Amino acid sequence: MSGEKLRGDSMRLACIVVCLMLIACERDEKTVLSGSPTFEPAQLILKNAYIYTVDPARSIASAMAIRDGRIVYVGTEHGVNKYIGVQTQINDLKGRLVLPGFIQSISNSTDYSGLDLFPFQSIEGYQNKIQDYILNNPEAQMVVGRGWRMEVFGAGEPHKAILDQINDLIPIIMFSADQSYVWTNSEAIAAAGIDMNTQSSTENLIKKSEDGIPVGLFQGRKAVNIFNNLIPEKPVKEEYLDIGDLEEFVIPRGVTTLYTVYIPFYESENKTQEYKKYMSSKDLDVRIRASVRVPIDISPERFKLLRNYADNISSDNFKINAISIVMPATGLTNSHSAQNQLGLTLKDASVILADLFSQANSHKFQVHFSVPVEDYSEGILKDQLDKLIKNDQQGLRNIISNIPEGLLDALLVRENTAAIIYENKMPTYNVDKLIGSGSSVMRNKILYFAGNRRLDGQAEKLNGVRGPISIIHTGTMYKVPVETMIQMLTIRGAYANHLEKETGSLEVGKWADFIILDRNLLKINPDEIYKTKVLKTYYKGRLVY
Template identity: 25%
Template sequence: MTTKKQLKRALLAVSVSLASFTPFAFADYTIFYNAKGYTLKQDKGVHEFSTLVIKDGKVVATGDKSIISTYSPAEKIDVEGKTLLPGLIDAHGHIIGLGKNQSQLDLRSSSSLKDALKSIEEYANQTDGWVIGRGWNQENWPSKAFPTAKDLDAIVNDRPVALTRVDGHALWVNSKALEIAGINKETQAPSGGEIIRLDNGEPSGILIDNAEPLVYQHMPSVDKTEVNKRLDAAGEHLLSLGITSAHDAGINNLTYQVYLERAANNTLPIRIYAMLSATDSELTKQLAAGKKFDDNDMLAIRSIKVYSDGALGSRGAALLEDYQDRIGHKGLMLMSKDELENVFTQAFKAGFSVNTHAIGDRANRVVLDTYEKVYAKSGGKLLRNRMEHAQIVEPSDIKRFKQLAIIPSMQPVHATSDMHMAEDRLGKARLTGAYAWQTFLKQGSRVAAGSDFPVELANAFHGLYAAVSRQDKDGAPKGGWLAEEKLTREQALRAFTLDAAYAAHQEFKIGSLEKGKWADFIIVDTNYFKAPLSDIYHTQVEQTWLAGKLKYQQK
């Protein structure tokens, strides 16, 4: 029989035992050990470590196993010798567009017009109303010719079809869509746009750049529920690829409102650096509302996205000389010099950075001239303004990026996707200064790297591979295309982490695993720094951690 005294002693023993045991839920620290860890440090190169210590979502320390005993009580997680890297930052993408792509017709893989039409017909048979999709690229078809409305009419003629080119700078529509938009032989293209025409002057069914909204304005509208759905889909996909932060290159007012609401409720799936769209009708009100941030650094809105020209694939990029494969055509400037100057001035006065889409050498020069002119009048040079893409730059203009403190925000996969087409458009002699990542770095510019998803796939390891190889996934061409512009592995990772963070004014918060920064990191199946080059392309993300919380686990 147990006495009261014995029971009291037993309870005391249990209480002492519980006091000495700290379950993981109440641990002060979380320690990841037995890792092949790599991070970049500000101006100090690559730092290797085997142990990462985090607390309250932020990095406390990195080092070898000797530091484990310093931090207690702690939850300990064995990384099992796998590679641990900082969370990747995509410095140029379109988040809601990526989410939209997850649920609509995707023509990226079509290898011919016939192949594309087969996919369109199958999709149309399963849907009602408008047939909407994206991803076609005539450069991947044997003919390399733009398709026509007549091609689409053969399979869908009773309802409108609207299919955006892979780069977003051309729209392929059928006759029903042309009819709804009121586009005919007499219709004049808006400034900065082109209606491609048949020999008889009738619209062919291809609308370039500023002509696209002639149809877009008639398409079904999107509400907040749909934007939230696309955001969640995109966030889930990006986390599975190890992307913990993305720069959203041009958001409309509806997306602006959704981002603010989700940040306030702490429900954003990834970190977002959002650029207001210079073409949005609410821009003046958005600038007047000031820069937007949240306490957890999940959202930052402090810049605008300006569009100066089109894309090379649709021959909308503005060039100094004629396109080699379309004599008499130099591309399209989407905004006049006065319009560029006015929107730059408006943004700088509100304290917002200006990130300008410029692909062709003429567009890059005009935009550089505009930055220089507006700086002299309104200031703004210290705002870390950016040139988005900076693909074809006249060599004498490259040094102006450094002089004007313009960050080249570039997408390595564009070089390997465009290399054959770029030579067709420009000829080899005009490719000096094209996709010139190493040249920019050598002069002291920081390159912020991204993918331009959903134009390209969002996989940052494809970008890292392209950056260091200048080759396609099959290893062509041997030695790399314009190989003098290759990056080292360290330079490439910096462009997708620290320098991408710098381009968003966030280098002291994210981009590397240093004390006091958010614990955004990934665990992957490939040793990025030591594996064969081709293995980088095929890297798989096994875990993604955001602010010290597991957000993705490979199944």
Template identity: 25%
Template sequence: MRLVSSLLPLVLLVISFASNAQTVLYHNFSGYTLTGEPGEEALFKQFDAMLIRDGKVAAVGSLETLTTQLNQVPDRKIDLKGKTVLPGIIDAHGHMLGLGENLMQVDLRTASSEQDAVARVAEFAAEHTEQWVIGRGWNQENWTSRDFPSAQSLDEFMVERPVWLTRVDGHAGWANSKALELAGITAETVSPEGGEIIRDSSGQPTGVLVDNAMALVESQLPKKTAEYYRKALTAAFDHLVSEGITGVHDAGISATNLEVYQQLSAEGKMPVRVYAMLSASEPKLPELLAAGPITTADDSLTVRSVKIYTDGALGSRGAALLEPYSDAANTRGLLVTQPDAIEDLFNLVIPYGFQINIHAIGDRANRIALNTFAEAFGTIGGRNLRHRIEHSQVVHPNDIPRFKELDIIASMQPTHATSDKNMAEDRLGKERMAGAYAWQTFLEQGTIVAAGSDFPVELSNPFFGVHAAVTRQDRANNPQGGWYAHEAMTLKQALRAFTLDAAYAAGQERELGSLEPGKWADFIVLDQDPYKVSNAKLWQANVLATYVAGEAVYTQE
């Protein structure tokens, strides 16, 4: 990998303004950005002053050089008092509606056991009178038993009201008996294709539904209104800007969600730039594709991609593997969408010029995705559309070079590795770990890696992701030396994956992702310098302010 460092003084543009230009000069800070072309050709820049004109970067460099070349006094001059400035973080894979809902529902992420989760649900239900009790975040891998939960434990406190609790990865759900009853699920109910109704030894449903089987209960949930979408998305916006996130690639939205985004954008109420992927399961997908890509004038909303699911998740044994699970020899996971249907979607989407972002976690799912891309490129073309594989989590070593050969972007989430480290070897065995969470292997072959969090599956704080990428450790600094540490990123690689390369993955590297002249002035102010603290402390970065188009959308009180 080649990163060229350029130290102060630095000026990237000779400044000339119209008389009515609104200019703001920020100074007295430690600034860092990766500039130029994405990937290994990116240049590392440092600066201590930045001039913004009408929401865009006009110049960066030293205060002395910018002051010398200015031909007019800026409208404002702001001293950042020695803090650190970085480009706004772009999360290349998140779920905005899911995050907003998570903030409004019972959160089970830190539940230590099935009983603890039940107690939290009971407490939440006592304070909320809606018919359905809805939550998310349970993870049996964090419990001592590591067994799936049961409807019976929920029934002990909640009989008349239905309960539906989504697993942390969004690929399994836990229902009480009332919810199963409303969904019509009995011992005779057949598991749908691409899903599984977990059953006990007598064939009775236990209350846990995996992947496509979840729809049996979810079809009974209260319908989501446009106002509900607005409330949830606004909650997500407020949360994300407080963490320094200025852009999100929203991984799978409905037509209704799109309508609400368009309304919010028109009203100027989108403090986070959204690159939205249309859901392949949206009934109106052909109509939306025919309407063409969407890009607002202020780049607050962009729509020119489609999200397709191939398989489920590793934690719920829904990831599709080439060989059986090491800890469950009777299964190789699930295909949420069958190969023929995936091929049909490629043939539908690519001719409209939309990027395909395909979810693939298991090695079989990744191979199916790569094979389908290769076939499509040979028949209908579209190789230039910067297609992506979302997660690229467990890839057969023979398939990793194909990402580069096919120009496929690997959209990966660093905190998945540190969350999965306690169970991944159990699921895969050591041999298959050779192609799992293989960030550095992808980077060394020149593949663009776009980093995200997959919130609310993981916490959205991007510095948790930067820390995980660099250390391969959790925030308690375990395991010592890092988990499969040879696949760790450098700090520059990690920050590039969350900024410039994430922008490239959305075709937005000319507008976003770095602090360079002509790009939007999306930046954050931190209380610590990531290049001067130990790697173990990277996750502790505190966001003091977040700016989008040069305007503060968050300041710490």
């Protein structure tokens, strides 16, 4: 074959290759221009930012792109440019910190009880809360609340005189956290028609003085029902106006997801439909995962009703995913025969709880189990913790509050249970366990610790609830790294609520729930964290604050 022919063949081959490459390029260009998901223009782009993504690698990025409420890119300034279109909004953050939206557990008062006493640790705290309510609601004809705990009274007991000091002209009715006691003033006793001649029973135990006069402390299911029946029924709209109050409080503080929000359980169809209509009219700018408080003796029939109720009123932004239990534990010891003030032995309590956990999980409800009492031994707690974990065969990720450090090891080896640690026990914890320096499971287990103490007068509160920035500051005071505190309030909260694929970190595919701060929490002196302000809050890509 001649050299000239070889050169001709080579040239033809080269031309064919070039043509094929041009065709391929044209096809790729047409794919991009036709709207390939990879390079379709974003609606919002953040540039020149310090983005702590809280992804598994704990990456820091400088740019992020959002389209249709979800994150489509997280990375560099150069890499985000391909998402810029004619109508793309570009925000130059000038180096400001961007975090995932906070995910906060909150104890609110969205049920029949207008006041929530649970956060308070003293009788004076109870009195101040009730007195403030009366001063701010001078038209009130009755004061109703819940959440007080027997251990707060120490060696004493709740007495009508404590409430009479506040007001003895209108009924004051306070239900205990475990829903087994009622504490009232003199006017409420009179309204219930109870006097020294009223006989006690096992379901209506009336505490009386040596002279036989009721002292304002009642115990048992019948007693609870007697005082419940005194409470005027409110329209659903009036009962739930405080959900709007919660939004107004938490969104400016960077919260995009709330969980353990308490709501009442309406068994009547009319009430259920009324509430569903009301909630469907709410354009929520925060994600809510709600919880219903239930007594420990809730029946299987009521569980079925509760499941139907939850399914009937839930939506994308609002779901009832849990039940909440406060165990009436005061007086229980390691003795299986010793009885507490409810007449329960440890054996009784263990059997009841095991059945309750099993029923809840079989109906697809998480269990939020809170043990607020100080005299619960770790042996008893471990017994109940084991039952809670063993019954969670479906990976519902039950949550235990106020867990002592002695049980953290038992908790951390279980995959599907999380813990909320209370602030007043922080000095007793091993910080390494809170950091979760071991497996990825451990890193997801420990949620933030809840507390009510004001921080140098700077923390803002609503009904005892503090904002996440204040909580982060408090954690650093206990030598917990700021990164860990942020994780507790973002990805760990998402994990506890089966939301880790939707929110909790800034990753491609997740909802664009994020906040912009005026200071970089990762760089400033921890003593200055409480001064940090949330500049903007985005929920599902929408600016909500």
